[in-house]
Amino acid sequence: MSDTHDAAHTGPIQNPRQLLVTVILAFVLPVFAIIGLVMFVTSGNKPATGAANPEQAVAHRIQKIGLVEIRDANRPLRAGEAVYQGQCAACHATGAAGAPKLGDVATWGPRLQTGFEALVHSALAGKGAMPPQGGGEFNDVEIARGVAYMANAAGAKFEEPAAPAAEGASAPASAASGN
Numbered sequence: 001m002s003d004t005h006d007a008a009h010t011g012p013i014q015n016p017r018q019l020l021v022t023v024i025l026a027f028v029l030p031v032f033a034i035i036g037l038v039m040f041v042t043s044g045n046k047p048a049t050g051a052a053n054p055e056q057a058v059a060h061r062i063q064k065i066g067l068v069e070i071r072d073a074n075r076p077l078r079a080g081e082a083v084y085q086g087q088c089a090a091c092h093a094t095g096a097a098g099a100p101k102l103g104d105v106a107t108w109g110p111r112l113q114t115g116f117e118a119l120v121h122s123a124l125a126g127k128g129a130m131p132p133q134g135g136g137e138f139n140d141v142e143i144a145r146g147v148a149y150m151a152n153a154a155g156a157k158f159e160e161p162a163a164p165a166a167e168g169a170s171a172p173a174s175a176a177s178g179n
Helices: 002-008 017-046 053-059 080-092 104-111 116-125 138-153 169-178
Strands: none
Touching: 080 116, 080 138, 116 138
16 A cells, blocks of 8 residues: 555655755746846946936036137247246146256256256156146247256256247248358
8 A cells, every 4th residue: 555655646856866956946046037137127227337427427428529729829939937937836846746846956967967858858748747748838949948947947058949930031041141
């Protein structure tokens, strides 16, 4: 009688391995499916990463990327001291970020030995913590005048660069000297 009783109550799970697979498929797999569905449904309500303020994010994406600046090309060039006061004094008056102070012979000495052209190149291209100075409020000749002013305050004898001659003015001068 026990033989017929055991045969009637047998199910699809015959060994422990089948039991483990059944438990995983019946309990663990649905949990992961529910978590995935919740993440999918709520993902539409989340702003993009770093966009806590969507209006600001949109404004940032559509901001202007260029600037047209109209300057008077015929204005007189500013002197070295005016350029120093307008552009260079912010760092070179206080020594901020390791900038050599105006008139400090000890810190300017090694820099002066590199020559005027190297100093102007460093000012225009930037060096260390100093950003490039070219293309701002002052043109390259004015920046060179500011460099000459600061270097001369530390003991150099650089001449302040003159305004470049106009291209049309140089042709008659060379024609006149040839006759």
